[in-house]
Amino acid sequence: MNDQKQDLSEILKKKVFFFDLDGTIYLGDTLFDGVIQLIDILERKNKHFYFLSNNSSKSTSDYIRKLLNLNLNITRDNIILSQHPTIDFLKKNDYERIFLLGTQSLKKEFLKEGFILTEENPEIIVLAFDQELTYERLVNASYLLQNQIPYIATHLDDRCPTEEGYIPDAGGIAALLYKATGRMPEVFGKPNKQMLLFKLHELEISPKDAIMFGDRLYTDIKMGIEAGVTTCCVLSGEITMEMINKSKDSKPDFIIDGIWEIYELLKQL
Numbered sequence: 001m002n003d004q005k006q007d008l009s010e011i012l013k014k015k016v017f018f019f020d021l022d023g024t025i026y027l028g029d030t031l032f033d034g035v036i037q038l039i040d041i042l043e044r045k046n047k048h049f050y051f052l053s054n055n056s057s058k059s060t061s062d063y064i065r066k067l068l069n070l071n072l073n074i075t076r077d078n079i080i081l082s083q084h085p086t087i088d089f090l091k092k093n094d095y096e097r098i099f100l101l102g103t104q105s106l107k108k109e110f111l112k113e114g115f116i117l118t119e120e121n122p123e124i125i126v127l128a129f130d131q132e133l134t135y136e137r138l139v140n141a142s143y144l145l146q147n148q149i150p151y152i153a154t155h156l157d158d159r160c161p162t163e164e165g166y167i168p169d170a171g172g173i174a175a176l177l178y179k180a181t182g183r184m185p186e187v188f189g190k191p192n193k194q195m196l197l198f199k200l201h202e203l204e205i206s207p208k209d210a211i212m213f214g215d216r217l218y219t220d221i222k223m224g225i226e227a228g229v230t231t232c233c234v235l236s237g238e239i240t241m242e243m244i245n246k247s248k249d250s251k252p253d254f255i256i257d258g259i260w261e262i263y264e265l266l267k268q269l
């Protein structure tokens with residue numbers, strides 16, 4: 001519980017609202033109070049809003065479906081996944097032949113974007129949350145990494161929470177490849193500020209007119225601070241007030257119990 005008195009009115013002036021998903025907008029399959037109404041206000045007031053996730057095991061279409069099931073009717077344009085800044089980088093740098101360590105669902109998304117997915121003479125290795133990883137794929141990646149092929153990752157979360165416990169995420173897979181090859185990838189998802197800046201650049205809106213909401217200091221809040229946007233930590237997910245006080249990570253501009261407080265605030269608009 002956050003008992004500090006804060007003046008949240010600065011938030012009313014923001015033009016762009018970035019929201020982390022898990023722990024911020026929903027927990028598992030339960031949407032937090034006020035989210036549907038909040039989105040409704042943002043739409044009516046012509047604010048830009050985006051939902052962010054590092055989880056690249058799912059495609060953009062999978063996410064739209066998941067949000068629809070939670071009664072959040074939003075479009076592809078409102079979602080930023082870690083594969084988006086990654087794809088943006090690949091296109092800007094003219095990469096075509098890609099060795100993707102990723103799920104079938106993610107592969108489909110890359111194919112739709114026009115990339116050639118291959119383990120034969122690729123130009124770059126892209127590591128994602130590959131839940132269909134095989135030892136053979138790791139072996140092929142290891143050989144290529146030792147031949148100095150460029151190497152990037154959608155994100156590097158070490159582990160992913162599930163109902164039964166943690167499972168290895170992209171960072172876990174990267175750690176395994178690091179043991180064999182001594183190489184770590186460049187990362188595009190959270191906490192890389194590019195996840196926010198590539199979108200702000202597209203919109204031609206300054207970071208100071210944007211705000212990032214999230215429940216993790218070392219990804220959501222760190223990224224927001226580095227991108228130069230205002231940051232707001234929610235206590236509805238992973239982090240507690242005690243953890244924030246003890247943490248050596250940079251502190252957010254605002255701390256709230258949950259996203260419902262922003263709905264109550266934006267009602268004034």
Ligand SMILES: [Mg+2]
Nearest residue numbers: 020022023215
């Ligand atoms: Mg979260």
